[in-house]
Amino acid sequence: MGKTKQQKKALTALNYDLFRLADRCPPAPATIYTKIQQHVQRQQATVPMEAIKLSRTELPDVNRLHHMFDVYNWTYYKGKLPKVSIEFSNRMTSAGSYLPERKLIRIGRKYHEIFPDEIGDTLKHEMIHILHLKHNADFRAEAQRVGASLKAKSHPSLRKPPRYVYVCRSCGRQYPRQRRLRMASCGCCTPGREFDPRFKLKLLKSARRTTC
Ligand SMILES: [Zn+2]
Ligand SMILES: [Zn+2]
Known part of the structure; x- marks a missing residue:
């Protein structure tokens, strides 16, 4: 009813796509799940454009x-x-x-x-x-x-520019971050997973937070 040629074509393509999986499978014995599946497929057939195309x-x-x-x-x-x-x-x-x-x-x-x-x-x-x-x-x-x-x-x-840039004074590696780092040491220089004050990161650059 009142569907344009383009919409009809799109619907055919969409239905083909939606039913492809079911078409390939042999019909399963009717269970409550096949009933639900049939119900969903009927719904798909009536409202596929609304469901998929926005x-x-x-x-x-x-x-x-x-x-x-x-x-x-x-x-x-x-x-x-x-x-x-x-x-x-x-x-x-x-x-x-x-x-x-x-x-x-x-x-x-x-x-x-x-x-x-x-x-x-x-x-x-x-x-x-x-x-x-x-x-x-x-x-x-x-x-x-x-x-x-x-x-x-x-x-x-x-993608936002980093608000803070930290640097390791030992190896020179930079760490751009959106958030402030409090107790952080360089991941490359620090042995193990614990904070090591010898490789504490230094704040290089800090951008003022802008609100818009
Ligand atoms: Zn993914
Ligand atoms: Zn380092």
Whole structure:
């Protein structure tokens, strides 16, 4: 009803993509899980554009992100990926992160205000981190399978210049930091993990905090 040719084409492509996994598998015996999966797939068929494609100006809310999580979970993991929390971070300059100890996916608001179309890709990338913490070979294989970015993304314009620069007076190594270091010694010169006053870092440069 009232769909443009372009939208119809996009829908066909999207449906093909969403159902590809199920098409390849032989039909499973009907269980409560296949019922749920069928229900989700029916939902996908009716609202795929809303679920995946978002308008340029508006970011999805957290409920929508959870819905996208469910769609990807059923599409690529048969719904077996454990449920995690999802939240937006207003401070983060990277696209996303996964905190395993809190079972939490963080989505960078600033990044996606510039690249709203990438939010699905970011979510898929962070979902893979639930299974594979590091960007190792297993991670890369999964990223290829589900069609997600291999690398954590960050936009250069979002990277802040360091507020403080510390230097080791022994080896000359510099440590740019956003936060003030209190009791820190050079990681290269200090033996062991303990603070060593002989290699205490010296503040070289300090930028005044600006508010905007
Ligand atoms: Zn990553
Ligand atoms: Zn040093």
